[in-house]
Structures are given as structure tokens and as C-alpha cells.
Amino acid sequence: MIKNIPITFKSVGLSALSLALPMAIVSATTIGNAHAADTKQKAALYDIAASISPERIEDDITTLVNFGTRHTLSETESDTRGIGAARRWIKSEFEEISSQCGGCLEVYFQSETISGEKRIPNPTEVVSVIAIQRGATDPGRYVIMSGDIDSRVSDVMDFTSDSPGANDNASGVAGTLEAARVLSKYKFNGTIVYAALAGEEQGLFGGRIMANQAKKDGWRIKAVLNNDMIGNIEGVNGVINNTTARIFAEGTRVTETEAEARRRRFTGGEVDSPSRNLARYIDKVADQYIENLDTMVVYRLDRFGRGGHHRPFNDLGYPGIRIMETNENYTRQHQDLREEDGIKYGDTLDGVNFDYAAKLTGLNAVTLASMAWAPNPPANVSIKGAVQPSTTLMWDALNEAQNPQLKGYKVYWRHTDAPQWEYSKFVGDVTEATLENVVIDNYFFGVASVNNDGVESVVVYPGPAGSFGE
Known part of the structure; x- marks a missing residue:
């Protein structure tokens, strides 16, 4: 049975969105690929x-x-x-x-x-x-x-x-x-x-x-x-x-x-x-x-x-x-x-x-x-979800003047013993995203910024341990 993972987003001046994604296709290479085709910069x-x-x-x-x-x-x-x-x-x-x-x-x-x-x-x-x-x-x-x-x-x-x-x-x-x-x-x-x-x-x-x-x-x-x-x-x-x-x-x-x-x-x-x-x-x-x-x-x-x-x-x-x-x-x-x-x-x-x-x-x-x-890597990334059936990531909106090429952000996660990021979802121009039915204790998480051509920043791990600064 394919289990759906609802993902909710908190936007900057936009109404919240809700999507349901089949768990079977949640991978860094197949899911949420809004920029699948090679663009000019790619x-x-x-x-x-x-x-x-x-x-x-x-x-x-x-x-x-x-x-x-x-x-x-x-x-x-x-x-x-x-x-x-x-x-x-x-x-x-x-x-x-x-x-x-x-x-x-x-x-x-x-x-x-x-x-x-x-x-x-x-x-x-x-x-x-x-x-x-x-x-x-x-x-x-x-x-x-x-x-x-x-x-x-x-x-x-x-x-x-x-x-x-x-x-x-x-x-x-x-x-x-x-x-x-x-x-x-x-x-x-x-x-x-x-x-x-x-x-x-x-x-x-x-x-x-x-x-x-x-x-x-x-x-x-x-x-x-x-x-x-x-x-x-x-x-x-x-x-x-x-x-x-x-x-x-x-x-x-x-x-x-x-x-x-x-x-x-x-x-x-x-x-x-x-x-x-x-x-x-x-x-x-x-x-x-x-x-x-x-x-x-x-x-x-x-x-x-x-x-x-x-x-x-x-x-x-x-x-x-x-x-x-x-x-x-x-x-x-x-x-x-x-x-x-x-x-x-x-x-x-x-x-x-x-x-x-x-x-x-x-x-x-x-x-x-x-x-x-790519836009600047996301700043002040934080995470919450203890004793909950969901994980929420939050970050600061990027400076618009410095990052006019920003399209939005991409949330990443992987098993804690995996060397490379395994799963991802493009969440749009928002500052918060919740992964329902993804338990915080079982994965490592991060956020990357994405430009209009689909070129991404480095993934930023939540908290000071992973921060790239402002």
C-alpha cells in the first residue's frame, strides 16, 4: 500500500498550501521536480x-x-x-x-x-x-x-x-x-x-x-x-x-x-x-x-x-x-x-x-x-517535531534585493546513516514547511534555496551546527 505524506507550507504573504505525495515516489531524483528540464543556466x-x-x-x-x-x-x-x-x-x-x-x-x-x-x-x-x-x-x-x-x-x-x-x-x-x-x-x-x-x-x-x-x-x-x-x-x-x-x-x-x-x-x-x-x-x-x-x-x-x-x-x-x-x-x-x-x-x-x-x-x-x-543558502534554519507525527522546518526569507533570482526553497531529508541526501520536495517561496508522517527522530533534515532556473544552493542543516551564516 502506498502511504501518502501530506506536506503543508507557510508562505510569505500567501495562503497556506496542502499537498499529498505518494511515499513511494518521494526521492531526490523523482519527486517535486518542478525544474526537470534543463534550463539556460543548467x-x-x-x-x-x-x-x-x-x-x-x-x-x-x-x-x-x-x-x-x-x-x-x-x-x-x-x-x-x-x-x-x-x-x-x-x-x-x-x-x-x-x-x-x-x-x-x-x-x-x-x-x-x-x-x-x-x-x-x-x-x-x-x-x-x-x-x-x-x-x-x-x-x-x-x-x-x-x-x-x-x-x-x-x-x-x-x-x-x-x-x-x-x-x-x-x-x-x-x-x-x-x-x-x-x-x-x-x-x-x-x-x-x-x-x-x-x-x-x-x-x-x-x-x-x-x-x-x-x-x-x-x-x-x-x-x-x-x-x-x-x-x-x-x-x-x-x-x-x-x-x-x-x-x-x-x-x-x-x-x-x-x-x-x-x-x-x-x-x-x-x-x-x-x-x-x-x-x-x-x-x-x-x-x-x-x-x-x-x-x-x-x-x-x-x-x-x-x-x-x-x-x-x-x-x-x-x-x-x-x-x-x-x-x-x-x-x-x-x-x-x-x-x-x-x-x-x-x-x-x-x-x-x-x-x-x-x-x-x-x-x-x-x-x-x-x-x-543560486540564491544565498537559507539562514536561521530551525526544526521542530518532538513527540509528533510530523516534522516542521522554518527559515528566514532571503533578502529580495540580493536574491532576485529566488524561486523558492527545497526541503531535504535522509536516513541518519545515509551519506547523501535521499528525499526532497520543492515547497515554493515559503518560510515554513511541515512533513506529515515523517518522524523527526528517524531522519536528518535540511533546506536549500532554488533559483528560477532550478539551480540550488547548498543544503543547510538546522541550527548552529549546520549554519552557513547570513
Whole structure:
């Protein structure tokens, strides 16, 4: 017997609605799909994925490798070698991209002098390159893609030896440049930032500088996509695979208060932090728009004993994840160039698969575009339904001036042991929805905003544990 689930909605200035939905068809792929046909923006997302060029990525990685070393402490005056030449070239590339789109990018160096650190003992200017593509209606809302400029060999303080850094991390910088080339041809509601960050190998300094400045400037950051090694397909474990990628996403935010922790203990949210739901969003993007790519969401900040430039943003409470290859080859990471026992060591061009790097770049580009076209994620999402045969979700109406593209909202739910959202219902332009006969104790819930083309925001889990902020 098919059991009906009545759903009631509370609208903003509209009469309440009531619908009955067959439980048998309540799934994220079959129910309430008011936007089943590809719309203009959804079609554009496929075009964006297809426009990423492996050849351009190869050219950019080759150029970066040819600077010899990009160590944070390396040469800054030369035009052909060292970190100074590399960052000036990256800036010139962003400026060229901007010239092709009528000055649509704000390009600048972001720097701070660091000293007295274990890996930067003497005063050193750590300089990142930032390019900002301002949103048309909500420029204060940001999504960020980043890669790391610097490279290293076995000795982290060796700033003179050749350190090609082809995969770690010229691949991430090249991907960021390529995403800018493709996305700069479009206009978005929210702001997209392309960042080539410095000082990663010496202590995540570029990310720290940028995150602190963003907080000071009041950026409403909804996503940080850190790309660190996106070109290797041959693992040290012998696996060769170009069809998978990892997304590292931390759980409970480090900025959580004691009161919020007590609330989370009873209401859940350990696996529904903004970073985790951002990872689920990217996983869904991969399934929908990127051919032959399956992403693995890893419930961890990063790999064991390792770090990346998303962490400084996570440290301040922003949603941030790391996108990277699934199978690492440690003989090609942080190694002096040499051959021992028939094994070649070093991060050189022959260890990069450019088609694979393009695939992961496409994943980034589509995610950025989708989030920038979508309305702001719902704010102040709350939930009720204890000892009731129903569950009610509530949220604030979005700012109309910032989100003129808003069509309405979509309620999601899943079993508590399910990794991805399973069920959903588009509920319209309302601020409250009740799922009758869906018991609150048996599921996790969330809400996403939807634009007129059917492009959705990230799903937001109720309460402070899942909040993406205003």
C-alpha cells in the first residue's frame, strides 16, 4: 500500500498550501521536480564543464615548472626563476583574462611580511595573487577556488635546488587560472574569487593572510575549494585510476561554543557541518555534470599528518574543503630530483595527467558557477517535531534585493546513516514547511534555496551546527 505524506507550507504573504505525495515516489531524483528540464543556466553548467582545456592546463603547469623553484624563500628579483617570477606571471595571466572580459576581474597581490617562524625564520614577504569576479546582485557573498604557488624538495628549507612542483601544486594553480578563463565569460549573482596562495609548504601562511583579511572585511564566505594536487592518477599503491577524486571535509566546526556543543549532542549535526554539506553538494555536482568522475567524501579535515590551505578558513568557521586526487604517489611529493633503486623521485611534468587535472578543474568550475547563480543558502534554519507525527522546518526569507533570482526553497531529508541526501520536495517561496508522517527522530533534515532556473544552493542543516551564516 502506498502511504501518502501530506506536506503543508507557510508562505510569505500567501495562503497556506496542502499537498499529498505518494511515499513511494518521494526521492531526490523523482519527486517535486518542478525544474526537470534543463534550463539556460543548467545547460550552461554542462558547457562550463566541457570548456575546460587540458591543453591550457598543461601549458600553465609547464610554465610554472620552468621557473625552476617556487619555494617561498627563493629568488624574487629574477624574471625567469623563483617565487617572484612565478607570482608576477600568475598576476599577468589573471590580468589577461580580465582584459578579455572587459575588466571583469579585480586582480591584486595580497601580502604580509612573516618572520620568526620555524620555516620562515627571517623577514620574508609572503605574496599571494587574488582575482575577484564581482557578483551582480549579491557581491558580498563569496565562493573561493584556490591553489598553492609554492613548491619544495626533501628539505623544506632548501630554497635553491630545482623544485618543479608540477603536481604539488602547479596543478592547483593551473586549474584556478583555467576556471577563471571559463567562468569570466559569464555573469553571476554572487562573487567568485580565484586565489593563488603562497607560503603553504612553510605553514599555510597565504591562506591565513587571506582568511584573516576576509574576516576583517566582512566577507560572507559560503565555500572555499582548496585544490592541492589534482593531476596524479598513479598511486604509490600501484593503483592507476582517473575516475575518482577525494573531497576532505571536517565535521564539527572548531569555532563551536559550549552551548552549541550541548545543543548538538541532542539534535545532531556532527556529520552536517557546512563543510560536509558543501562536500555533498560537490559530490552531487560530479554526478550530474562531470563525466566519468566519482567523488569520495572523506569525513576528515585532511590526510593524516598533512595540511592544506582550506584549514585557515576552517579555523575561522568558514565552510572549506580540499579537492584532490584519490591515489597519491609519495615518490613525487616533497622529493629531491634523483633516481634510487630504479625509482624516479621528484614532482615533474611526467607525473601529471592533464586530462584528469581538467576533469577536477571542471568539477570546481561547475560548483563555483552553480553556487554563484543560486540564491544565498537559507539562514536561521530551525526544526521542530518532538513527540509528533510530523516534522516542521522554518527559515528566514532571503533578502529580495540580493536574491532576485529566488524561486523558492527545497526541503531535504535522509536516513541518519545515509551519506547523501535521499528525499526532497520543492515547497515554493515559503518560510515554513511541515512533513506529515515523517518522524523527526528517524531522519536528518535540511533546506536549500532554488533559483528560477532550478539551480540550488547548498543544503543547510538546522541550527548552529549546520549554519552557513547570513
